[in-house]
Amino acid sequence: xxxxxxxxxxxxxxxxxxxxxxxxGVDLVGEKLAPETAQQLLSQLNETxxxxxxxxxxxxxxxxxxxxxxxxxxxxxxxxxxxYIDSILRQNFHYELARNLGQLDQPQIRQANNGWNAYKKxxxxxxxxxxxxxxxxxxxxxxxxxxxx
Numbered sequence: 646x647x648x649x650x651x652x653x654x655x656x657x658x659x660x661x662x663x664x665x666x667x668x669x670g671v672d673l674v675g676e677k678l679a680p681e682t683a684q685q686l687l688s689q690l691n692e693t694x695x696x697x698x699x700x701x702x703x704x705x706x707x708x709x710x711x712x713x714x715x716x717x718x719x720x721x722x723x724x725x726x727x728x729y730i731d732s733i734l735r736q737n738f739h740y741e742l743a744r745n746l747g748q749l750d751q752p753q754i755r756q757a758n759n760g761w762n763a764y765k766k767x768x769x770x771x772x773x774x775x776x777x778x779x780x781x782x783x784x785x786x787x788x789x790x791x792x793x794x
Contacts, residue, residue, distance in 0.1 A: 651663045670783065671702040673703075674743050674748040674749055675739065675748070676742070676748075677739045678737060678740060678783060680781065680783045682783070683699070683700040684782040687700065690725060690733075693722035693724060694722060695717055695719075695721050695722045696719055697717055698717065698764055699715075699716050699764055699783070700714075700782060701714045701715070702784070703786060703787070703788055704787050705788040706787065706788065710748065713730075713752040714753040714754065714755055715753075716764060717756045717757070718756075718759065718760030721754065727752055727754060731744070765778055766790075767791065768786065771786050
């Protein structure tokens with residue numbers, strides 16, 4: 646299925662599952678973003694001499710609307726803002742539909758002096774062991790981990 650499932654309990658001996666998302670992409674609310682889409686976005690952003698590290702899909706665990714966030718290292722070119730990133734992501738039909746339906750909030754930007762260390766901190770907060778971390782163009786993380794930056 647290429648879905649990630651979490652066992653949340655048992656009904657007698659039958660496991661109960663919670664859908665966590667797609668294995669090779671992200672699906673916060675049905676928008677189905679692929680790593681290739683994120684890589685295209687990062688490449689486009691990096692053409693401005695900014696250093697975009699990763700597109701983060703922020704699972705807010707229903708505290709607020711989920712959203713996407715681009716993690717940058719160092720200075721960000723003055724032409725890059727939330728609206729610019731949103732306009733690029735809206736080229737994806739499913740993302741645009743989710744935004745138009747009000748299911749996804751506007752994307753955000755986070756800046757770090759050391760992008761790799763910030764990325765590691767994010768994914769380790771969500772339980773990934775440091776030795777298993779590899780840079781990914783698209784990564785789903787929790788809102789709590791994003792607030793650690």
